[in-house]
Amino acid sequence: MKKRKTLIDVAAAAGVSKMTASRALRGDKDVSQTNIEKVRQAARDIGYYGNHLAASLSSKRSDLIGVVVPGLSNIVYPQVMSGVTDALMGTGFQPVFGVTDYDPDKEYEILRSMLSWRPAGLIVTGLDQPLETRKLLADADIPVVQIMDCDGDPIDACVGFSHTQAGLEMAEALLAESRTRFGYVGCNLDKDHRAAKRKEGFLQALRKRQFDLIASVDEQGLSSVEAGRRLTAELLAGHPELDCIYFSNDDLAVGGLCYCIDAGISIPTKVVLAGFNGLGIIEGFPGKIATSITLRREIGETSARIILESLENSEEEKQKTVVLQPTISLGALAKGEN
Amino acid sequence: MKKRKTLIDVAAAAGVSKMTASRALRGDKDVSQTNIEKVRQAARDIGYYGNHLAASLSSKRSDLIGVVVPGLSNIVYPQVMSGVTDALMGTGFQPVFGVTDYDPDKEYEILRSMLSWRPAGLIVTGLDQPLETRKLLADADIPVVQIMDCDGDPIDACVGFSHTQAGLEMAEALLAESRTRFGYVGCNLDKDHRAAKRKEGFLQALRKRQFDLIASVDEQGLSSVEAGRRLTAELLAGHPELDCIYFSNDDLAVGGLCYCIDAGISIPTKVVLAGFNGLGIIEGFPGKIATSITLRREIGETSARIILESLENSEEEKQKTVVLQPTISLGALAKGEN
């Protein structure tokens, strides 16, 4: 085990004290230009790269921003993560990502683990954390931004949109297109609370107009194109009269679309397929689905900016809710995004 | 600023010394069962979650595994990351992700930053790092696994496949299908060395059989379905005689496919489209592309396992190359994966 370079090595090489070396490397005021050069050069010469552990422990703050997302199985959360990364770029803060697989216990453990690194702030997906998790976050005494939802009670700030409303609006848009016989295809509804909220909003809107879901299928696993194809086949086999299917997301809807194209079912004439997210893939697809275009990247960027702001104006009122409601695209007419 | 709980608080609450508390929480040997219980309970009562900064600084090792990938813009690297995450689960190690945007300077900075957290190991994408970066990694004195490639000289271990070979094999498969008039569509070739290697291998195979690319288009930005559509339109406008197009990845190929379907160009009869990766989306797609099915998740898992192994058998020969060569699917006959 080769001995790692420390500040003392740099200081020795530059012929100054440890403190001057520290200040020079961090760009502190009150260091002579000569010494800054000497120290920088010495650091480069010996290949010094510091020790964040010691620095953060000593200064009692780290430049880490924890970002907790439920999954990486489709492109949605990577896009949120990209937004966060971009907004943090050049600020001296860096994101650290955790993945919960939609498991509240895992989420709790990941957050504990993140907190033990003393992050400067935390970005967490969703508003429906169990009480114990909320307490953990509230007691952490750092800015917390919850993202991707706004139906609920945020701990500090939140950036997202109402899934209930999104489901509701999609139902209304489809009703306005004179659809009357609705089906639903979903995945992972027991764990993905936001997908469940969309279904709930969709149902509410239907019932308000004296309609209802004629049939609904779902399963426990993660959504995928393959699952969408399979569940759509199942649904339409039992209910060929449907003229509209709402899917819990675009992955499933694309699977449904593939099935319908292969099965010779005319889309959207015979059946309208409606997904959620507005993924890039559906643009230019040979066949159109309706969808709600969500602003994933923007949500990531905005949440990071809120953390940065509340870090600057420390202890300001950091209660803040930013709503970036999705816009509906009916596909046949409008164009998707991203 | 509320005072954070420390080990001393736990020790006080449990009525033991700081040291006993530390040992109990870490599951050290030689702590009485009574004290283990008392300390655990005390920790839970006061909501203690430790300080990794202090622990890692003191013990001179962290449980972090740095994972550096070039981008999050398509699903490929998130899948690699999932593989790493899964393999690390329950081992006490946790991944920390960094994104370079295919920029070598950014990669260098990210690696320096990661090293300053004293990770236990590093997983880095690609074999073509600049010399300075290689030196940084070699001097770090921790296990380094380079992934997604094996055309080159690994620092320690590598897990991936030959992109040259992959391009070559695809060309041969297409030649075997009696294709003769080849075009190429790529993105980001100046930065994505692996895509460039595939093109190179493809060309080599063509030339060995006295063929060549009739036309080639590429552009600098990231690949996307949209870019694939646009570049394919451009390519075919100038060269309607092409009977085969090789794309630098599936995103572009899917874009090309969408264009051809809309333009009424019969796929694969008139033109065969060949991509790379074997994304889930192309399965069940209304139209078939050929592709090389890469094992992203497996590469992530394997690389993490190699890190873990070389951490156990410390200082063993950690030189190791695992090749997970993609398999070719011609689409019309076989089925994609993932």
Place this chain on the structure above:
DNA sequence: TTGAAAGCGCTAACAC
């Protein structure tokens, strides 16, 4: 089995 002392590598606070 437990505790006391020393120190990981750095920075804050204060002297010079």
Place this chain on the structure above:
DNA sequence: GTGTTAGCGCTTTCAA
């Protein structure tokens, strides 16, 4: 402008 001193919260060592 620069150096000195005293920790940050933990774990390692060694003594009891």
